[in-house]
Amino acid sequence: MSSNFRVRVTKDHLVFSAAHFITFNGTICERLHGHNWRVAVEVGGELDENSYVYDFIALRDGLQKIVNRLDHRVLLPTKHPMITVTQESKEVSARFEERRWVFPEEDCLLLEIANTTAELIASWIASELVNELELTRASGIERLQVEVEENFGQWAIFEMPLSN
Numbered sequence: 001m002s003s004n005f006r007v008r009v010t011k012d013h014l015v016f017s018a019a020h021f022i023t024f025n026g027t028i029c030e031r032l033h034g035h036n037w038r039v040a041v042e043v044g045g046e047l048d049e050n051s052y053v054y055d056f057i058a059l060r061d062g063l064q065k066i067v068n069r070l071d072h073r074v075l076l077p078t079k080h081p082m083i084t085v086t087q088e089s090k091e092v093s094a095r096f097e098e099r100r101w102v103f104p105e106e107d108c109l110l111l112e113i114a115n116t117t118a119e120l121i122a123s124w125i126a127s128e129l130v131n132e133l134e135l136t137r138a139s140g141i142e143r144l145q146v147e148v149e150e151n152f153g154q155w156a157i158f159e160m161p162l163s164n
Contacts, residue, residue: 118156
């Protein structure tokens with residue numbers, strides 16, 4: 001039977017400033033713009049021998065590493081069916097229909113997602129956190145939830161069960 005213990009971490013420093021654009025309704029592409037994104041994480045599962053679900057500090061530090069990678073970057077999706085992202089000569093270019101953007105390579109983070117929506121960024125962070133902290137059901141963690149605030153009061157929440 002699953003337990004109902006959870007721990008949640010959100011801190012003033014778990015934020016990142018990043019630019020992005022999204023597409024919607026097939027042919028509409030937003031202008032490039034930025035946000036000061038805020039991130040929270042929650043894990044649930046069984047208590048360990050220390051009566052912890054998971055160590056707050058380890059959870060915070062693992063998430064901080066991921067947030068630091070996102071900070072001050074242009075976030076570009078690599079799996080979008082209509083956006084082509086290419087890297088060459090220390091530059092990254094993105095193309096959507098007739099529009100084209102060119103950025104210095106070090107200013108970009110290419111994400112293996114279909115669109116840089118807050119929802120998919122939350123899922124990407126969750127996947128990265130699972131890898132960073134080696135979170136598994138075998139370690140007692142049953143589920144992971146990542147929340148991303150794109151703008152004040154506008155949160156996208158991604159929840160996933162963990163496997164062994």
